[in-house]
Amino acid sequence: MPSCRIIANCESLSKVILPLRSRCLQVRVPAPKENEISEILRKIATRENFELPVSLAMSIAKQSRRNMRRAIMMLQTIKVKNQSLSGNTLVPKPDFEGFIGEIANDVTSD
Secondary structure, X not given: OOOOOOOOOOOOHHHOOXXXXXXXXXXXXXXXXXXXXXXXXXXXXXXXXXXXXXXXXXXXXXXXXXXXXXXXXXXXXXXXXXXXXXOOOOOOOOHHHHHHHXXXXXXXXX
16 A cells, blocks of 8 residues: 555564565664763663763673664663762673573583
């Protein structure tokens, strides 16, 4: 129908069936740059009424590997664990990465 629009979001086009792909307009959106992520994290901190040092925002942006959702989750984790934030606050890895590392070590040791 001419008045119907559907927006779909996917990370990999290889899993979208060809008939659907041929009928869609594909728009690639690159991952945000580290400085853009840092700015967004600082805006979030301002709206949530806490101070986020620039160095900590950049550290989160680097460790998030340009993944905005991951960066926001890391910021949330840091804020829950620490009442006051400074430039040298430790940025923890997500739990699943630690578990994967332990599994990998167990497999290689066996």
